[in-house]
Amino acid sequence: MLKLILYRFGQAVVVLLFVSAIVFFLIRLTPGDPVDIFLGEQNVSPEQRQAYRRALGLDQSIFVQYLNFLWNAVQGDLGQSIYERASVSSLVFNAFLATAELAVVGVLIAVAMGVPAALVAAMNHNRLSDRFLSAGALLGFSIPTFWLGIILILGLSVHLGLFPTGGRIGGDVALQKITGFVILDSILTGNLRALGSGLLHIALPALTIAVALAASVMQVLRGSLIAVKEEEFIYALRSRGLTQDVIYRHMLRNAAPPTVIILGVKLGGLLGGAIITESVFSWPGLGRLIIDAIRARDYPLVQGGVLLMAMAFVIVSLITDIIHILLDPRIRDGREGK
Amino acid sequence: MKVASLIIGAIAAIGIGSSALAQQSRLVVGQSDKPALINPLQVPAGGRETRAIKRQIFDALVVQGNSLQPQPQLAKSWEVKDGTVWTFHLRDDVTFHNGEPFDAEAAKFNLDMIIAPDSKSAWHSQLSSLIEKVEVIGPYTLQVTTFKPAPTLLVILAFQEMVAPKYYMEKGPEGFEAAPVGTGPFKFVSRDGSTVTLARNENYWGGAPQISELVFKTIPEVSSRIAALKAGEIHIADRIPNDLTDELTGKVKPAVASGTRIYFLGMNVDQDPFKDPEVRRAVSKAIDRDLMVSALYKGQARPLNQPAFPEMFGYQASIEGVTYDPEAAKAVLSSVTTPIRIDVRQADLMLAQATQGFLSQAGLKAEVQVVEDSAFNDSIQSGRSQAYVSSWGVAEGDLDAILYRHFWSGRGATSRYTNYENPELDELFAAARGTTDQNERLALYAKVIEILNNDAPWAPLVNPSEVYGVSANLSGWEPQSTGLYFMTTATLK
Numbered sequence: 001m002l003k004l005i006l007y008r009f010g011q012a013v014v015v016l017l018f019v020s021a022i023v024f025f026l027i028r029l030t031p032g033d034p035v036d037i038f039l040g041e042q043n044v045s046p047e048q049r050q051a052y053r054r055a056l057g058l059d060q061s062i063f064v065q066y067l068n069f070l071w072n073a074v075q076g077d078l079g080q081s082i083y084e085r086a087s088v089s090s091l092v093f094n095a096f097l098a099t100a101e102l103a104v105v106g107v108l109i110a111v112a113m114g115v116p117a118a119l120v121a122a123m124n125h126n127r128l129s130d131r132f133l134s135a136g137a138l139l140g141f142s143i144p145t146f147w148l149g150i151i152l153i154l155g156l157s158v159h160l161g162l163f164p165t166g167g168r169i170g171g172d173v174a175l176q177k178i179t180g181f182v183i184l185d186s187i188l189t190g191n192l193r194a195l196g197s198g199l200l201h202i203a204l205p206a207l208t209i210a211v212a213l214a215a216s217v218m219q220v221l222r223g224s225l226i227a228v229k230e231e232e233f234i235y236a237l238r239s240r241g242l243t244q245d246v247i248y249r250h251m252l253r254n255a256a257p258p259t260v261i262i263l264g265v266k267l268g269g270l271l272g273g274a275i276i277t278e279s280v281f282s283w284p285g286l287g288r289l290i291i292d293a294i295r296a297r298d299y300p301l302v303q304g305g306v307l308l309m310a311m312a313f314v315i316v317s318l319i320t321d322i323i324h325i326l327l328d329p330r331i332r333d334g335r336e337g338k
Numbered sequence: 339m340k341v342a343s344l345i346i347g348a349i350a351a352i353g354i355g356s357s358a359l360a361q362q363s364r365l366v367v368g369q370s371d372k373p374a375l376i377n378p379l380q381v382p383a384g385g386r387e388t389r390a391i392k393r394q395i396f397d398a399l400v401v402q403g404n405s406l407q408p409q410p411q412l413a414k415s416w417e418v419k420d421g422t423v424w425t426f427h428l429r430d431d432v433t434f435h436n437g438e439p440f441d442a443e444a445a446k447f448n449l450d451m452i453i454a455p456d457s458k459s460a461w462h463s464q465l466s467s468l469i470e471k472v473e474v475i476g477p478y479t480l481q482v483t484t485f486k487p488a489p490t491l492l493v494i495l496a497f498q499e500m501v502a503p504k505y506y507m508e509k510g511p512e513g514f515e516a517a518p519v520g521t522g523p524f525k526f527v528s529r530d531g532s533t534v535t536l537a538r539n540e541n542y543w544g545g546a547p548q549i550s551e552l553v554f555k556t557i558p559e560v561s562s563r564i565a566a567l568k569a570g571e572i573h574i575a576d577r578i579p580n581d582l583t584d585e586l587t588g589k590v591k592p593a594v595a596s597g598t599r600i601y602f603l604g605m606n607v608d609q610d611p612f613k614d615p616e617v618r619r620a621v622s623k624a625i626d627r628d629l630m631v632s633a634l635y636k637g638q639a640r641p642l643n644q645p646a647f648p649e650m651f652g653y654q655a656s657i658e659g660v661t662y663d664p665e666a667a668k669a670v671l672s673s674v675t676t677p678i679r680i681d682v683r684q685a686d687l688m689l690a691q692a693t694q695g696f697l698s699q700a701g702l703k704a705e706v707q708v709v710e711d712s713a714f715n716d717s718i719q720s721g722r723s724q725a726y727v728s729s730w731g732v733a734e735g736d737l738d739a740i741l742y743r744h745f746w747s748g749r750g751a752t753s754r755y756t757n758y759e760n761p762e763l764d765e766l767f768a769a770a771r772g773t774t775d776q777n778e779r780l781a782l783y784a785k786v787i788e789i790l791n792n793d794a795p796w797a798p799l800v801n802p803s804e805v806y807g808v809s810a811n812l813s814g815w816e817p818q819s820t821g822l823y824f825m826t827t828a829t830l831k
Contacts, residue, residue: 032712036752038382045463046750052381083382085375085515094531153565165566171366171533171553279559284531288558292372297712 008321012314019310020073020303024066027294027302034058034082034297056082069303078307079300081293088304091289096271096308097180098168099278099285103270105183105202106209107263113210114217119248121218122225133218140215149208149280156204163204166282170197205281209274213266220262224255257324264320268313363550365812365830367823368563368572372532372556377515378499379451379506383460386821387576389497391534391554393822395435396499396520399426399445400492402820406598406649406735408492412440412500412521413480421487421774422470428478432543434502435525442474447503449482458511464494489774493734523547523826532556548814548829567807573830574815574823575807580635586807593808594638595817596801600645600740601729603680603693603797608757609724611676615793622660622797624667624700630692635802642798644787645740649819651776652737652783659791660798664700672701680706681726683714689799690727721754727799733820737783741767745795758795 035052053059057068072079078088121133157165169175169182175194178185186194228234228251237247275287286305293301373391374384400408413426432440452459453466468488473481484491502519509517518526523544524536536552555572557563564582567575567590578592586592605612605621612618627641643659646652678697682690690706697704709717717723732739743749746767747759763786770782790796806817814827
């Protein structure tokens with residue numbers, strides 16, 4: 001186990017090095033000068049322009065800039081955002097918390113929707129309910145997130161007035177920041193109004209994310225469950241007189257690995273920022289931050305943001321693998337997998 | 339399980355209920371872009387959205403009305419002597435939000451900060467090349483001496499918001515950005531990411547606003563912005579595109595202000611077939627601008643017969659200018675064999691396609707190429723594009739701004755655009771800059787417009803209006819062509 005973690009850690013470092021180099025050079029090779037964008041349509045003299053470039057360190061050779069970046073990054077300093085005048089780490093971290101909260105709630109809703117659906121479908125394999133649920137999953141897959149988000153807003157926010165149209169929390173609600181997660185902080189500070197506001201605000205965007213995710217979960221889990229339920233040990237358990245609930249538990253545990261892997265991959269992707277959902281719901285997450293940074297050619301922010309995305313993906317990948325091992329004792333004990 | 343859902347339902351009800359009450363005198367504006375820095379003395383200064391927020395917290399010596407001409411604000415009146423000595427008589431009843439008095443010393447502090455050699459202000463280049471010195475000659479009398487006659491000084495001063503001097507020196511730029519202090523109708527309360535909250539300034543010299551809390555939110559996605567307006571979460575939504583104005587029904591309605599952007603087709607005079615002014619004039623004649631206005635903008639735009647719109651100083655109201663003459667255009671263009679590629683940014687694609695349509699009808703082989711924003715700017719600024727459709731915002735409301743950036747031969751290597759140069763135009767431009775006599779300048783600009791229409795480096799297209807979505811509960815507010823929000827008389831039902 002320890003060897004595995006060390007090995008994966010080493011792998012992660014190599015991956016991050018590659019990612020940082022690619023992003024660094026790629027964004028600088030794209031046309032567009034951060035200083036121009038920064039200054040907007042102002043009539044600025046060439047001397048002033050040059051002074052800004054020097055202040056931002058953009059007048060040095062690209063390799064020198066890269067080495068400076070690496071040197072600082074290793075010490076934990078990802079630099080200052082050109083446009084926002086705040087440290088990249090704080091901007092990226094806060095945005096990441098917002099995205100993480102959305103992703104986690106989205107995954108929870110997806111699991112809550114997908115697992116029971118998969119179970120029902122698998123147990124009623126090839127009957128009407130199975131076909132109905134499978135068709136539903138296909139629909140969930142195919143719906144474009146952009147459209148779904150807007151439809152939810154139009155229906156549930158504008159027409160029915162049940163939910164807010166965007167943002168993370170009501171503008172007139174004060175919440176003390178402890179962890180940076182709205183839901184957690186409002187519980188910790190006993191702020192019911194903030195909790196209510198936070199839950200209402202996260203409901204629609206999380207649902208938008210959850211629909212496609214639930215469809216994946218349902219499809220993959222249904223497949224695994226159908227395979228597992230035909231296994232001999234299930235008949236053995238039933239003949240020993242165990243109740244159906246206990247049998248479901250055994251089935252799920254054996255069927256889980258592929259689903260866990262898929263969820264891990266998707267969660268890793270979501271942590272990179274569900275850009276479309278964040279745009280539609282004005283969610284202050286990582287996806288929106290990075291897109292804005294790319295448009296503004298805010299080099300340090302793009303680098304820091306993408307690096308964090310890569311790190312998040314690698315860590316989630318690692319955790320997924322660990323969970324997989326825990327679920328399947330055969331891998332843990334070093335025996336061959338199925 | 340059931341108990342949990344009941345509790346969540348109750349919490350939701352509390353959430354919805356209490357927010358409905360708080361809306362009483364709280365006005366929320368939804369903007370399309372997030373604000374940059376609020377500190378007027380630092381870059382990035384941002385665009386319209388940031389300025390709209392700044393002008394709630396700060397005032398300037400003068401302010402532009404809908405005519406774009408400077409009106410008194412912190413300066414009651416002014417006069418010019420010998421063309422270079424400006425004397426401003428300032429208001430004596432103004433205090434900053436922190437209690438500091440506004441006087442000539444405070445004004446001098448601000449202007450000095452901008453023209454200082456190490457200034458980080460966005461307007462440093464422009465102001466420091468104009469202003470020689472700033473002097474206090476009385477407690478409320480300020481004297482500004484310019485190197486040469488500077489007719490654009492007043493308009494530029496409309497963009498220089500005044501900060502509280504002692505407070506600024508105490509806090510420094512970062513501290514000031516975190517808690518800015520000005521003389522404006524609203525005080526800064528807090529900024530959370532891109533949401534800025536302001537509170538009424540009870541002691542505002544122009545009369546305290548009716549609204550007690552003013553909030554600026556950023557909702558970049560336009561459909562979400564309209565949805566938020568319709569749901570009553572915001573009361574004003576900016577930048578509503580023309581094809582979505584029909585959505586503003588029920589409890590919301592559109593509000594329109596004339597725009598300050600000139601859309602044009604730029605033609606590279608150094609590349610075929612645009613080396614020949616005859617061809618350029620013909621291209622201009624091939625375009626039916628009235629049809630563009632009615633078809634693309636639903637009438638909410640003005641066709642342009644010259645590279646200026648009516649509120650701009652220098653606009654010639656009585657000339658015929660550029661006209662639509664498809665027969666004359668075809669006569670010239672049908673013999674042109676060189677294909678034309680019109681570069682355009684994604685946002686202006688429809689206008690470029692319409693232009694291409696007209697040119698094709700006139701016999702030209704024209705195609706449209708969408709280029710990413712920064713790559714597009716690179717291409718036109720270095721003068722590489724053969725033809726392009728773009729726009730220029732003239733917030734200054736003076737023809738000088740366009741000449742300086744697009745047509746004057748001294749405009750520099752990063753403003754090549756159409757590569758147009760004309761010594762006669764240069765002389766007129768310099769002469770118009772060299773006098774503060776507006777009548778003289780108007781006469782000079784009449785000649786400039788004639789030259790530009792004749793040489794046609796641009797085929798001017800349209801000047802679209804700005805459409806805002808407004809809640810039906812809001813009264814006492816009209817949108818401004820400057821993009822500023824004058825909120826002191828606004829009330830919410």
